[in-house]
Amino acid sequence: MVSAFLLLALAGAHPSCTEGTEEVPPLCPANIPAIRAVIVERSGKGDHIEDDERLDCSSFRLSAPEVRRYFRDARRVNPQAADATLDRSPCYVAGRVTFANGQTGKWRIEQYKVGRLTIGKRSLLLYAPDAGEPFIG
Amino acid sequence: MTIDKDGLITSGRITQHIVSTLGKGPLGTVNGIVVHQTGGSTAQSAFSGYVARPYGTHFLIDKDGTIYQTASLLYYTSHVGKLRARCVAEHRCTPVEMKTYAKFNPTLENKLESAKSAPDRYPGNKDSIGIELVGEVKAGTDTYVDVTAEQNASLKWLVSELAMTFHVPMTEVFRHPQLSRKNATEASTATW
Ligand SMILES: [Zn+2]
Numbered sequence: 167m168v169s170a171f172l173l174l175a176l177a178g179a180h181p182s183c184t185e186g187t188e189e190v191p192p193l194c195p196a197n198i199p200a201i202r203a204v205i206v207e208r209s210g211k212g213d214h215i216e217d218d219e220r221l222d223c224s225s226f227r228l229s230a231p232e233v234r235r236y237f238r239d240a241r242r243v244n245p246q247a248a249d250a251t252l253d254r255s256p257c258y259v260a261g262r263v264t265f266a267n268g269q270t271g272k273w274r275i276e277q278y279k280v281g282r283l284t285i286g287k288r289s290l291l292l293y294a295p296d297a298g299e300p301f302i303g
Numbered sequence: 304m305t306i307d308k309d310g311l312i313t314s315g316r317i318t319q320h321i322v323s324t325l326g327k328g329p330l331g332t333v334n335g336i337v338v339h340q341t342g343g344s345t346a347q348s349a350f351s352g353y354v355a356r357p358y359g360t361h362f363l364i365d366k367d368g369t370i371y372q373t374a375s376l377l378y379y380t381s382h383v384g385k386l387r388a389r390c391v392a393e394h395r396c397t398p399v400e401m402k403t404y405a406k407f408n409p410t411l412e413n414k415l416e417s418a419k420s421a422p423d424r425y426p427g428n429k430d431s432i433g434i435e436l437v438g439e440v441k442a443g444t445d446t447y448v449d450v451t452a453e454q455n456a457s458l459k460w461l462v463s464e465l466a467m468t469f470h471v472p473m474t475e476v477f478r479h480p481q482l483s484r485k486n487a488t489e490a491s492t493a494t495w
Contacts, residue, residue: 188381192356220406244358245343246342246352246358247356247358249358249384249479250383251381253384253385253483253485254484254485278409
């Protein structure tokens with residue numbers, strides 16, 4: 167029993183993660199704690215190679231309820247697997263979150279449905295494949 | 304550099320650390336070489352990542368310059384992701400392509416690009432060799448650490464040997480964010 171658990175932990179596998187393909191990384195439960203409040207602080211354009219004039223970050227804005235919905239639907243992804251599969255967008259919205267247990271965190275959500283939630287020293291990379299407008303991809 | 308029947312390189316400069324699950328299928332004609340940074344700070348974390356999830360490259364270069372071969376050159380690996388439109392980046396789209404690509408749609412763009420042949424498109428998983436450099440994103444930032452001098456020396460040697468062996472023009476060696484939509488700082492300090 168113990169060795170089976172150890173093997174699973176070493177492999178980093180999770181029984182509830184999807185298999186993953188060349189276009190979508192394995193998607194795992196994000197287990198984000200219940201949220202008390204979301205604050206949207208800023209939006210902008212990050213340090214990415216630009217997609218010339220076709221890319222207009224001003225069209226990407228999220229309200230607090232949209233951010234809550236994103237966290238509800240998001241799955242956790244591994245950064246290495248994400249690098250091999252998912253598009254990253256320079257357009258982002260960022261802010262803070264307070265959880266029901268009093269903990270706080272920082273988040274940053276990109277237009278191509280990838281997000282990062284940082285709680286203390288723990289950082290989760292997220293992906294919400296079914297997120298609709300204003301997300302794209 | 305010589306490559307044996309199993310796709311492994313015989314060279315005193317390369318340490319074998321093959322993770323067989325990284326190989327996805329037969330590697331076609333090699334049209335390009337793609338340089339990455341791992342996002343982690345040690346070779347060990349990359350190796351464990353490869354075992355847990357089969358996404359990675361043919362080679363891994365540690366911070367001290369040690370080169371590991373991690374996948375056989377008989378197989379392609381999953382490391383590129385969706386392709387950007389090469390004709391947009393190089394300002395040489397046809398009027399029809401210009402019209403198609405005017406409305407920004409990364410998924411459609413990848414689909415249309417994948418149907419083209421290199422070098423009209425960027426190299427993808429099935430026709431490229433991948434090289435990862437161990438390197439994390441600096442804490443609290445969105446910026447990758449600088450590639451070390453030792454890594455760049457090893458990368459220069461490896462790229463030149465692979466380019467010669469597989470007849471890849473040096474113009475077809477790319478940093479990952481050039482051909483796919485990634486954090487622009489990934490491998491930005493890599494030189495070859
Ligand atoms: Zn990469």
